[in-house]
Amino acid sequence: MKKLLLLPVLAFASLTTQAAQIEFVNELSMQEAQTIRENLSSEQLYAFDNAINSQAKMAILYKDRDYGSEYRIVIDNTSNFRDIGFNDTVSSIKVLNSPGVILFRDRDYGGDYRIVLGQESNFVNIGFNDATSSMKFF
Numbered sequence: 001m002k003k004l005l006l007l008p009v010l011a012f013a014s015l016t017t018q019a020a021q022i023e024f025v026n027e028l029s030m031q032e033a034q035t036i037r038e039n040l041s042s043e044q045l046y047a048f049d050n051a052i053n054s055q056a057k058m059a060i061l062y063k064d065r066d067y068g069s070e071y072r073i074v075i076d077n078t079s080n081f082r083d084i085g086f087n088d089t090v091s092s093i094k095v096l097n098s099p100g101v102i103l104f105r106d107r108d109y110g111g112d113y114r115i116v117l118g119q120e121s122n123f124v125n126i127g128f129n130d131a132t133s134s135m136k137f138f
């Protein structure tokens with residue numbers, strides 16, 4: 001029998017800015033996690049469960065806004081989104097166990113960029129829809 005995931009997942013981190021100390025809490029619901037798990041390959045499933053159980057950083061990148069449609073699980077900096085079949089595609093994101101990510105327009109962390117803290121449900125809001133080609137965690 002498979003071990004039950006410890007859910008909901010709480011990602012808890014803090015980031016100091018010049019202006020103020022800000023805290024971020026992200027939550028992945030049981031239903032979201034189950035849906036994600038059902039569609040992962042065994043290799044991805046291992047990475048996903050490991051990230052959750054060890055509270056390692058992880059980003060879930062979605063093709064559509066409002067965390068919809070196709071997605072990719074990313075657990076480390078990714079220099080070229082073509083490698084994960086997701087170039088110029090991301091429209092929403094959830095970041096777990098990390099304050100956030102920096103999204104770049106070009107591969108190898110180049111070009112214009114946006115900072116996302118925690119999550120963003122619609123990349124139109126940040127003027128970066130279908131534009132991401134590489135990404136770094138904080």
Ligand SMILES: [Ca+2]
Binds near residue numbers: 062088089
């Ligand atoms: Ca998209």
